[in-house]
Amino acid sequence: MKHDILSILKYETKIAPGGYFHLSTDWFQSDEEIKSIIIDQSNTYSKILSIYPKDFYLYLEQDAQCSYYRSNYPLKLKENMDYYEVIWE
Numbered sequence: 001m002k003h004d005i006l007s008i009l010k011y012e013t014k015i016a017p018g019g020y021f022h023l024s025t026d027w028f029q030s031d032e033e034i035k036s037i038i039i040d041q042s043n044t045y046s047k048i049l050s051i052y053p054k055d056f057y058l059y060l061e062q063d064a065q066c067s068y069y070r071s072n073y074p075l076k077l078k079e080n081m082d083y084y085e086v087i088w089e
Contacts, residue, residue, distance in 0.1 A: 005049070009059050009070035013084065016066055022083040023075070028053040056086060 015021050025031070039047040046062040059070040069075070075084040 008072045011071045011074045013069040013075050024083045024085045
């Protein structure tokens, strides 16, 4: 893992309790290509870093109040759909 990986996660998406987050992953073959690292987890709190192909990083910080998804590329909710897409700059 690259040094100070969390410092490059400059984009944030907030999901309210009970909300739904789905990321479109049509840019790689299989979910087996995703590596996930559980940083901290309990029955009420989670911190998970997921490393995707193409050097895309998604960090989840979740508690009873909301979920924050931080990434190194911006995410956009696809119009009239229920999933987010990565905006490759």
